[in-house]
């Protein structure tokens with residue numbers, strides 16, 4: 618696999634630490650009723666968008682409600698190129714995401730569910746396993762409890778889970794997946810290489826936080842003085858996605874504090890000439906500083 622060893626200073630250290638968050642727990646904006654009314658007023662469509670509403674964890678539902686979700690029709694889902702099959706409760710699926718609701722026509726886009734069957738052949742069966750656990754139990758495994766030699770594998774599976782959640786519209790699980798991915802990389806001391814980064818830029822929109830994350834990882838790898846990696850390692854990714862190149866360079870600028878380089882229009886007049894050092898040269902421009 619193309620993943621590479623992480624430097625001494627883990628990238629996770631750049632995230633705000635917990636003490637900071639708790640120290641500021643005195644709310645600047647107390648969640649009062651007026652605020653809530655105002656935000657509902659400002660975003661009236663949100664009231665009807667189930668995906669936007671914070672929901673109860675599935676494990677905390679009443680027995681009655683949970684039993685309702687586990688009755689009714691079954692949806693057959695075929696995942697991955699081999700079409701690995703799961704038969705899951707449609708009420709439960711639509712409780713989590715409207716993606717699984719075949720009654721409502723999604724504006725313009727062709728329906729993906731036909732005759733209680735759904736094809737997800739571009740998704741990963743291993744990632745789907747994690748999704749199934751979350752759908753029924755409201756949580757996924759925590760990488761911190763795993764032995765070190767499987768942490769990276771699990772992290773990479775969480776990357777695929779993230780992409781799967783993008784497809785089926787589960788933003789809450791996306792956040793858990795990216796957290797597990799970061800923690801897994803950190804605890805394994807490994808980060809994704811160019812090959813593992815490619816699918817992110819193929820499958821996520823430009824605003825995706827996962828793009829931000831992997832471009833920062835690539836930037837850090839490139840800038841690490843102790844690493845043999847330079848931008849050449851990511852050539853294929855740059856070719857495949859100019860967005861990736863732009864994000865990486867911007868991440869370098871941001872991460873390095875934007876230091877100003879020496880002015881390339883100043884200095885030694887032979888710097889850009891095509892001749893050996895010390896060779897006879899007929900300069901065309903007179904430079905003030907001949908250093």
Ligand SMILES: [Zn+2]
Pocket residue numbers: 886887890892898899900
């Ligand atoms: Zn010269």
